[in-house]
Amino acid sequence: MAEQASISARQTDDFSAYRIAILVPCYNEEVAVAKVVRDFQAALPEAKVYVFDNNSTDGTAAAARAAGAEVVHESHQGKGYVVRRMFSDVEADIYVLVDGDATYDAPSARKLVARLIGDKLDMVVGSRVDQEAAAYRAGHRTGNLLLTRFVATVFGPTFKDMLSGYRVFSRRFVKSFPVLSGGFEIETELTIHALELGLAAAEIETPYYARPEGSASKLNTWRDGFRILTMIFALYRAERPLAFFGMIGAALALVSIGLAVPIVITFLETHTVPRLPTAVLSTGLMLMAFLSFSVGLVLDTVTRGRREMKLLAYLALRAPGEERRR
Numbered sequence: 001m002a003e004q005a006s007i008s009a010r011q012t013d014d015f016s017a018y019r020i021a022i023l024v025p026c027y028n029e030e031v032a033v034a035k036v037v038r039d040f041q042a043a044l045p046e047a048k049v050y051v052f053d054n055n056s057t058d059g060t061a062a063a064a065r066a067a068g069a070e071v072v073h074e075s076h077q078g079k080g081y082v083v084r085r086m087f088s089d090v091e092a093d094i095y096v097l098v099d100g101d102a103t104y105d106a107p108s109a110r111k112l113v114a115r116l117i118g119d120k121l122d123m124v125v126g127s128r129v130d131q132e133a134a135a136y137r138a139g140h141r142t143g144n145l146l147l148t149r150f151v152a153t154v155f156g157p158t159f160k161d162m163l164s165g166y167r168v169f170s171r172r173f174v175k176s177f178p179v180l181s182g183g184f185e186i187e188t189e190l191t192i193h194a195l196e197l198g199l200a201a202a203e204i205e206t207p208y209y210a211r212p213e214g215s216a217s218k219l220n221t222w223r224d225g226f227r228i229l230t231m232i233f234a235l236y237r238a239e240r241p242l243a244f245f246g247m248i249g250a251a252l253a254l255v256s257i258g259l260a261v262p263i264v265i266t267f268l269e270t271h272t273v274p275r276l277p278t279a280v281l282s283t284g285l286m287l288m289a290f291l292s293f294s295v296g297l298v299l300d301t302v303t304r305g306r307r308e309m310k311l312l313a314y315l316a317l318r319a320p321g322e323e324r325r326r
Contacts, residue, residue, distance in 0.1 A: 013110065015044070015113060018046070018093040018117070019091070019092040020044060020047035020048070020092060020094045020096065021047065021091075022047045022048070022049045022096045022098065023052070023090065023096065023097045023098070024036055024040075024049065024051045024064075025052050025079055025082040025083065025086070025099065025100065026053050026054060026056060026060050026100035027053075027054040027055065027079075028057060028060060029060050030056070030058040030060045030063050032101050032102035032211065032212050033051060033063050033100045034064065035102045035212065037049050037051065037064055038067050039102075039106035039107075040096070041068060043106040044109050047096065049070065050086065050090055051064035051071050051072070052071075052072045052086055053071055053073050053074070054074050054078070054081075055073075055074075061073070072085070078183040079182075079183055080180075080182040080186040080189070081182050083097070083186050087174045087179060092171065093170075093171050094113055094170065095168065095170075095174050096112070096113065097165070098165065098166050102211065102212050103210065104165070104206065104208065104209075105126075105206045105207040105209070108206040109168070112124045112166075112206075115168075115202055116170060119200070120319055121201055121202055122169065122170045122172065122201060123167060123168070123169050123170070123202075124168045124201065124202050125159050125161060125191075125203045125204070126167065126168075126204060126206040127159065127160050127203045127204065127205045127206065128164055128166070128208035129205050129208055130209075144162065148161070148162040150229075151188070154232070155195045155196065155236075155239075156195055159191060159201075161203070163187045166206060167187075167190065171317060171318070172314055172315075172316075172318065172319070173194075173199065173314075175313075176310065176313040176317065177190070178310070181231055185231040188232060189235070192232070192239070196239055196307070197307070197311060239303060241300050242296040242300040243296075245293065245295050246292075249288075249293040252285050253285075253286060255285055256282045256283075256289060257286075259278055259282040259285070263279050
């Protein structure tokens with residue numbers, strides 16, 4: 001029994017039969033990108049490293065090319081646009097997405113890929129465990145925690161590190177994922193897509209380090225946090241329209257009833273309607289409540305159809321571990 005487990009473990013760690021692509025989105029990472037390329041080449045020698053340069057004004061592209069990566073330029077500014085281009089253009093069986101700031105642990109890539117193949121998952125998230133005090137700023141940690149809890153409340157149980165930029169994907173996840181966001185909210189979109197379709201996913205803790213000296217983070221805690229919240233709000237409206245418009249309808253109906261009760265009582269007592277404008281307002285609010293609920297019902301039907309199309313596109317591709325071999 002132990003011998004069979006040992007053989008299975010060796011087979012899981014043998015990735016030579018798979019085309020593995022390491023995708024590195026970069027913007028002004030001249031200081032760190034060469035280290036990222038070399039570290040991942042050493043960790044996954046079977047893989048091909050692609051660096052997508054997003055209008056860098058320094059020597060990011062040259063440094064990546066000198067380190068042995070294939071460099072692609074993406075002119076639309078924003079990480080979401082870069083990921084869209086990566087997922088569209090790169091053909092592989094397994095995709096490793098990692099930021100180009102040298103903060104993620106390259107040796108952990110084999111563990112993430114092995115988990116994806118061994119359990120036939122569609123996404124494995126590298127949950128960050130900071131190794132240095134400067135690695136994970138307090139503002140980012142708090143924002144990540146709040147956003148993760150919010151998404152768990154809205155969409156169900158989620159990952160511990162929802163905003164991690166270190167992920168491994170199956171081909172069928174990548175080729176059936178419609179990237180809609182343009183910026184750093186892409187991680188939120190990836191997470192919610194997996195939750196919404198009930199895709200097989202897992203999370204593995206990985207070391208997280210501080211940026212190399214001389215490099216600077218492109219994240220802004222407040223600006224990007226607001227953009228992520230906006231994305232969650234938009235996705236909730238799109239994916240849960242009945243609940244979204246139902247809540248609006250319920251709020252309008254309550255206000256309408258609150259305004260109508262005194263008018264009805266007065267009418268029963270005096271057989272007159274002394275506050276006609278209030279009565280008209282109450283009637284209008286109730287009509288808007290019914291309209292909001294009706295819109296939710298219609299959009300819920302549309303959303304179900306769209307979700308079915310996503311699932312059909314997803315199911316048209318082979319399961320992880322059964323991709324096209326070399």
